[in-house]
Amino acid sequence: MTSTTHHKYEKQAMSKSELLESLERDGFVLVPNLLTPEQITELREAAKETVDLARSGAWPYVRTLPKQFPPWNPADVPTHGIWGVQSLMHPQLRTSPAFIRTYFSAPMLRTILSLFPGSTPSSLVLELFNLLTRPDHNFQLRWHRDDIPSSATAQEELSRLAHPAFHAQWNMALYADASLVVVPGSHRRARTEKERSMGEYETGVEGEMRVQMQPGDVVFYDNNILHRGVYDSGVERMTLHGSVGLEGGGGVRARNVLQHGLKDWVGQIDFSCLDEEQREIAEGMRERLLKMAAESGDVGYSLDG
Numbered sequence: 001m002t003s004t005t006h007h008k009y010e011k012q013a014m015s016k017s018e019l020l021e022s023l024e025r026d027g028f029v030l031v032p033n034l035l036t037p038e039q040i041t042e043l044r045e046a047a048k049e050t051v052d053l054a055r056s057g058a059w060p061y062v063r064t065l066p067k068q069f070p071p072w073n074p075a076d077v078p079t080h081g082i083w084g085v086q087s088l089m090h091p092q093l094r095t096s097p098a099f100i101r102t103y104f105s106a107p108m109l110r111t112i113l114s115l116f117p118g119s120t121p122s123s124l125v126l127e128l129f130n131l132l133t134r135p136d137h138n139f140q141l142r143w144h145r146d147d148i149p150s151s152a153t154a155q156e157e158l159s160r161l162a163h164p165a166f167h168a169q170w171n172m173a174l175y176a177d178a179s180l181v182v183v184p185g186s187h188r189r190a191r192t193e194k195e196r197s198m199g200e201y202e203t204g205v206e207g208e209m210r211v212q213m214q215p216g217d218v219v220f221y222d223n224n225i226l227h228r229g230v231y232d233s234g235v236e237r238m239t240l241h242g243s244v245g246l247e248g249g250g251g252v253r254a255r256n257v258l259q260h261g262l263k264d265w266v267g268q269i270d271f272s273c274l275d276e277e278q279r280e281i282a283e284g285m286r287e288r289l290l291k292m293a294a295e296s297g298d299v300g301y302s303l304d305g
């Protein structure tokens with residue numbers, strides 16, 4: 001593919017941003033009002049249709065209760081219900097254009113590039129785009145890091161945490177959302193003895209905080225920050241959950257992404273809803289994901305449970 005300069009995406013990408021400084025220091029950073037009111041309305045409608053489809057059992061790519069990590073079995077939907085919908089860019093999902101336009105929007109990619117100083121759109125890798133929704137009954141995720149098991153020793157944790165980040169992961173709220181609980185700064189250190197011995201769903205952990213999001217806000221976070229989720233079945237929740245990668249992530253990043261099954265259909269994503277410049281970026285990002293998939297083989301799963 002011919003290399004093109006994408007000025008409207010790159011103008012914030014050449015120096016260390018305040019966003020990156022916050023992300024590096026705290027392990028997360030909140031970006032308010034990244035979506036316009038019109039985008040929020042469009043995405044709420046698309047998300048509702050998608051969730052209704054999933055709850056009916058007609059969409060197989062779901063996160064079923066009470067299972068925290070992949071793989072999930074769609075046969076469990078009628079008896080256990082769901083807490084998320086996977087594969088928002090799948091070519092067979094009628095609502096996918098709204099999600100695709102959001103994933104590749106200029107404000108979104110500009111923000112992501114500001115977290116990777118010196119990078120350009122031709123460095124980016126297409127990754128995940130899913131939807132976290134109100135569970136059918138109250139549900140909590142245990143304390144975890146996304147790609148480091150709780151059985152890891154302090155030295156193993158430090159070794160994994162020392163690896164540079166090759167992705168940006170985020171939650172994008174369509175309704176007010178305070179589900180994400182984090183321990184700021186825990187992405188830069190091993191767990192303390194108290195954290196190692198605490199209960200899986202322990203509350204009042206030293207330093208913990210809930211991330212308060214309003215509609216249109218996006219929180220970017222290091223997926224190996226110590227975090228958990230608390231989901232109230234009585235509160236509407238439609239929060240888009242995605243990631244974009246950077247070339248060079250290797251096997252660790254491949255496992256984190258490909259365990260969700262998207263390599264089976266990502267080659268068929270329809271980018272016709274994008275303008276020419278966005279489409280060129282999207283196709284390049286997809287090519288880099290397919291290259292990573294071809295080089296990685298069978299990646300397995302990051303965590304159990």
